[in-house]
Amino acid sequence: MTTLAPLDALATAGLREHVHRALRQAILSGTYAPGTRLNERQIAEQLGVSTTPVKEALRQLDAEGLVLIKPRSGVVVRFDYAWAEEMILARAAIESTIARLAAQRILPDDISALHAIIQHMRDATDKGGAEELIRLNEVFHTAIRSAARANYLRILNDRQDVYDTGARRVIHMDPGERQRAFDEHAAIGAAVIAKDADAAEAAMKAHVLRAGESYLNLVFSKDKD
Known part of the structure; x- marks a missing residue:
């Protein structure tokens, strides 16, 4: 199972951006393979944050084309x-x-x-x-x-x-x-x-x-x- 390192608890400023960068780098480095389904709750637990900044970061990644948010189906890594x-x-x-x-x-x-x-x-x-x-x-x-x-x-x-x-x-x-x-x-x-x-x-x-x-x-x- 892919894991992410917890974020610095002191890095509270711009938390969404910290989450966004961590997830983007995981995708671009191949940590998350193409087609991988991303679990918001699991990611939040690994990073040590709530699901709110994770949801926001995933929406940003969707706009960048790195993931695809499918209604009622979840989030899938699009980058290949x-x-x-x-x-x-x-x-x-x-x-x-x-x-x-x-x-x-x-x-x-x-x-x-x-x-x-x-x-x-x-x-x-x-x-x-x-x-x-x-x-x-x-x-x-x-x-x-x-x-x-x-x-x-x-x-x-x-x-x-x-x-x-x-x-x-x-x-x-x-x-x-x-x-x-x-x-x-x-x-x-x-x-x-x-x-x-x-x-x-x-x-x-x-x-x-x-x-x-x-x-x-x-x-x-x-x-x-």
């Missing part, structure tokens, strides 16, 4: 290999276009910020700090989006964030993945800083697809069924 694959392909298309625009629109302040972020990522990679690398990964991609100044694409990309953070947390537990990710981010940053739009687009697309393949292998073992 096919959904994850589409998620990765969508992100590759959006992020690579953003990287191209960033290379075309980058300003001196953006360049300074990217240099600093890449150095921080290099240091964190050398130290092997997974949590810090996950955070810096998000900082890096945010900096690329900022340099792109693409409002419409930013809105599209924001819809991917519910998946991206969870996927990063899965693959960054692998030390080899952490080094590969740094090398790829450094290449993306160098292309953007050099204002080479073609190289920036290609490097970002290759990175997202390669990291996505690692994620699929880790969570679904390439089982498309």
Whole structure:
């Protein structure tokens, strides 16, 4: 039986969001397999909370497409290999276009910020700090989006964030993945800083697809069924 670790009793602020994040990560990491029926009461007991924040979190997960709430039938995990694959392909298309625009629109302040972020990522990679690398990964991609100044694409990309953070947390537990990710981010940053739009687009697309393949292998073992 799948179990969840109890939440910190002191983390009362934004309890629904704590529950939401715990359940979302359990789904994205494969702890809950596709088609699993989620029992609200059981989840509440495991997390040490009432059923109210669990119900609210499940409604949010339903809106994100990770679960399906069936009237009179309960809640079923909807996220599967096919959904994850589409998620990765969508992100590759959006992020690579953003990287191209960033290379075309980058300003001196953006360049300074990217240099600093890449150095921080290099240091964190050398130290092997997974949590810090996950955070810096998000900082890096945010900096690329900022340099792109693409409002419409930013809105599209924001819809991917519910998946991206969870996927990063899965693959960054692998030390080899952490080094590969740094090398790829450094290449993306160098292309953007050099204002080479073609190289920036290609490097970002290759990175997202390669990291996505690692994620699929880790969570679904390439089982498309």
